[in-house]
Amino acid sequence: MMRYADRRVLVTGATGGLGAEISRRLAEEGARVAVADLAGTSLAELAASLPGAGHLTLELDVSDEDQWRAATARLESEWGGLDVVVNNAAIGSIATVEDEELEKWDQVVAVDQTGVWLGMKHTGPLIERSGGGAIVNVASILGSVGGFGNSIAYHAAKGAVRTMTKNAALHWASRGVRVNSLHPGFIETAQLLERFEGSERHRGMLANTPMGRLGKPAEIAGAVAFLGSDDAGFMTGAEVYADGGWTAR
Incomplete structure (x- = not known):
């Protein structure tokens, strides 16, 4: 299936477990992929590993508006436009409402919430000028439910992504830019397993997922x-859940 032949795609947070799998899947379907992540990450290695040709690497801190301006200017200069953006970059914190510290709260909100807004602000007009396309905002089930009663900053930011998506979808609905949010459950990435495997939290993830397992990065991709x-041409403002049944309870 080559649904992305001749499509120009930007993926943020591209070197993480989900980002790399998303980038690979879209490249397999024919996309030219601009893989974007922080300076010092394995961007060149990732781009070289993708099938196809014409991929780009972009050093991008999604919380920095000047870096977004530079990234979109480069995409327009080198590719002549953009068709799809996947706002995937995120960081987390598992602190509770009482224990979270303001500095960490600000960091999580800057990347997970402000970063998505800046991504839409700067790529949406470029997609529109390019003839239309789509924005996919990777949110989380924790933007819709209370989870384990912790991760307050992450919940706040991902909940904002959910509603910002709907707002932006209405803004661009008649102008050829579709905006939808994807809400993964707990996904079996190396980062998650390294941090939580065997812990009470890991057992809780499994116990509360009706399918009885973690999701696979390929399923999210x-x-x-x-x-x-x-x-998905008639979908905009939608929230799609890939969570093994977590939110169906």
């Missing part, structure tokens, strides 16, 4: 590929 493609 498949959902992203659908939302960014013409197969």
